[in-house]
Amino acid sequence: TQLLEQSPQFLSIQEGENLTVYCNSSSVFSSLQWYRQEPGEGPVLLVTVVTGGEVKKLKRLTFQFGDARKDSSLHITAAQPGDTGLYLCAGGSGGYQKVTFGTGTKLQVIP
Amino acid sequence: DAGITQSPRHKVTETGTPVTLRCHQTENHRYMYWYRQDPGHGLRLIHYSYGVKDTDKGEVSDGYSVSRSKTEDFLLTLESATSSQTSVYFCAISERGGSPLHFGNGTRLTVT
Numbered sequence A: 001t002q003l004l005e006q007s008p009q010f011l012s013i014q015e016g017e018n019l020t021v022y023c024n025s026s027s028v029f030s031s032l033q034w035y036r037q038e039p040g041e042g043p044v045l046l047v048t049v050v051t052g053g054e055v056k057k058l059k060r061l062t063f064q065f066g067d068a069r070k071d072s073s074l075h076i077t078a079a080q081p082g083d084t085g086l087y088l089c090a091g092g093s094g095g096y097q098k099v100t101f102g103t104g105t106k107l108q109v110i111p
Numbered sequence B: 001d002a003g004i005t006q007s008p009r010h011k012v013t014e015t016g017t018p019v020t021l022r023c024h025q026t027e028n029h030r031y032m033y034w035y036r037q038d039p040g041h042g043l044r045l046i047h048y049s050y051g052v053k054d055t056d057k058g059e060v061s062d063g064y065s066v067s068r069s070k071t072e073d074f075l076l077t078l079e080s081a082t083s084s085q086t087s088v089y090f091c092a093i094s095e096r097g098g099s100p101l102h103f104g105n106g107t108r109l110t111v112t
Helices: none
Strands: A005-007 A010-014 A019-024 A031-037 A044-049 A055-058 A061-065 A071-076 A085-093 A098-101 A105-110 B004-007 B010-013 B019-025 B031-038 B042-051 B054-057 B064-070 B073-078 B087-094 B107-111
Touching: A005 A085, A010 A019, A019 A105, A031 A071, A044 A055, A044 A061, A071 A085, A085 B042, A098 B042, B004 B087, B010 B019, B019 B031, B019 B087, B019 B107, B031 B064, B031 B073, B042 B064, B042 B073, B054 B064, B073 B087
Parallel strands: A010 A105, B010 B107
Antiparallel strands: A005 A019, A019 A071, A031 A044, A031 A085, A055 A061, A061 A071, A085 A098, A085 A105, B004 B019, B019 B073, B031 B042, B031 B087, B042 B054, B064 B073, B087 B107
């Protein structure tokens, strides 16, 4: 079973601070996705990265896929209360492209 | 947003009773999935479907069965609910295997 470990599990920061969330595995993935989930709702896709070393930016969010395609990071610059939520990474691999989810990072941004 | 509807949104049932959760999509996507989400475990795949009447097991399939008789509907059945199946259940769809998932808003199931 492929495992994706996210760190930290919980993060509480003040508005305006920067933060980085990590997603690590011993397995190689063909793609990696990041989702954000708000209470009472399903996860919503933020980005997909597919190439080792790839960096994608989405406004204040920067996503990076490791060179070996085993890890990824999410960096948020100048966090805002609207960034509050559960951030999930998910790796795609396998014959039918099974998607494995990490355990999540719960972020709280305090105004 | 992808058109995915889960029903019911909330359900409380007793141990030993059968329960069926429904997922309905309007996107005509080939792949459909059932996940459960529990604290400390993240999202775990129960079953998935890659076409009408084509289904397969995920990592936590024991105690669950699924059926897909139409492209738009994917049913999850707990034949005899147990307290360990208390969870939030999410349906997801994707165009192809491994492509990004679009999730419904979940069903919160409590087994007493």
